Amino acid sequence: MDRIQAAIARARTERDALLAGHRPEPSAVAPQPDAIVTPTPGAADAWSALPIFKPDAAHLEKNRIVTRDSGAKSAPFDVLRTRALQQMSAEGWTRLAVTSPGPGCGKSTVTMNLAFSLARQPDIRTLVIDLDLRRPMLANLLGLTDRHEITAVIRGKADAATQIARVTDNLAFATTRTPVHDPAELLQGRRIGDMLRSLEERFAPDVILFDLPPIMVSDDAIAFLPNTDCALMIAAAEQSTLGQVDICEKELAAQTSVLGVVLNKCPYPGDGQRYGYGYGYGADADG
Ligand SMILES: Nc1ncnc2c1ncn2[C@@H]1O[C@H](COP(=O)(O)OP(=O)(O)O)[C@@H](O)[C@H]1O
Numbered sequence: 001m002d003r004i005q006a007a008i009a010r011a012r013t014e015r016d017a018l019l020a021g022h023r024p025e026p027s028a029v030a031p032q033p034d035a036i037v038t039p040t041p042g043a044a045d046a047w048s049a050l051p052i053f054k055p056d057a058a059h060l061e062k063n064r065i066v067t068r069d070s071g072a073k074s075a076p077f078d079v080l081r082t083r084a085l086q087q088m089s090a091e092g093w094t095r096l097a098v099t100s101p102g103p104g105c106g107k108s109t110v111t112m113n114l115a116f117s118l119a120r121q122p123d124i125r126t127l128v129i130d131l132d133l134r135r136p137m138l139a140n141l142l143g144l145t146d147r148h149e150i151t152a153v154i155r156g157k158a159d160a161a162t163q164i165a166r167v168t169d170n171l172a173f174a175t176t177r178t179p180v181h182d183p184a185e186l187l188q189g190r191r192i193g194d195m196l197r198s199l200e201e202r203f204a205p206d207v208i209l210f211d212l213p214p215i216m217v218s219d220d221a222i223a224f225l226p227n228t229d230c231a232l233m234i235a236a237a238e239q240s241t242l243g244q245v246d247i248c249e250k251e252l253a254a255q256t257s258v259l260g261v262v263l264n265k266c267p268y269p270g271d272g273q274r275y276g277y278g279y280g281y282g283a284d285a286d287g
């Protein structure tokens with residue numbers, strides 16, 4: 001958790017600098033003595049040894065992944081990142097699920113943007129796992145052509161180190177390509193729990209982000225949620241109804257801790273073309 005505290009302090013410094021109209025030089029970021037941690041023996045090696053994949057910047061941008069660099073576009077995700085880290089750090093949580101009432105609300109887009117925003121916190125190591133097994137999208141969004149299958153790791157048929165790609169020093173993705181038609185049994189039970197514990201022991205991530213299926217389409221997400229510490233719900237403006245958000249929030253709250261609701265695809269007033277993000281957060285969430 002020390003690393004998360006250090007990252008929150010760093011994020012505040014960066015945000016204040018951004019609000020003041022300039023980017024901080026590395027030397028302007030206050031030193032963070034808390035960032036010195038004792039890694040799990042071997043974890044640094046296992047993480048560093050993961051195969052590297054360098055995503056194409058234009059491909060990411062085309063897919064609305066805008067958080068590789070800090071700036072106006074990344075700002076809403078950076079706020080989301082910092083608030084999530086604050087709450088997770090306070091509670092000692094590491095496993096964060098992203099889900100939504102229905103499909104197409106922006107789960108994968110938000111997961112990716114949150115991941116790259118986290119990756120700009122050098123002290124935080126983030127592992128992203130695509131568990132939307134009927135519609136896995138993260139490999140496509142990354143432009144990853146390797147046929148990684150996290151499902152093979154869950155089934156015990158492949159070694160995790162061969163199915164994870166590291167895209168920066170501190171961000172890695174466990175993706176899958178082949179859709180699974182009845183994933184609920186893969187997403188619950190002993191095997192996936194064992195896999196997660198093994199990933200944590202081997203790679204020592206500070207945060208694991210899960211891109212989950214929607215809540216109201218199947219029982220896949222509900223089957224997996226007991227493996228998480230907390231969840232974000234992505235609702236799409238003009239698509240998710242209040243009734244759906246309400247049901248989904250109750251379903252989520254029965255299985256895990258709800259960090260908040262992200263209202264995605266909000267039309268900007270007076271501009272029918274552009275869309276953005278907004279947040280309702282925690283107990284104060286109001287849309
Ligand atoms: N804020 C946004 N504004 C406009 N389009 C968006 C926004 N967020 C996501 N999208 C688009 O909506 C579609 C569905 O998003 P995706 O992240 O795949 O949803 P999900 O994972 O919930 O099914 C994609 O084409 C994506 O680019």
Ligand SMILES: [Mg+2]
Binds near residue numbers: 107108109132137211
């Ligand atoms: Mg998706």
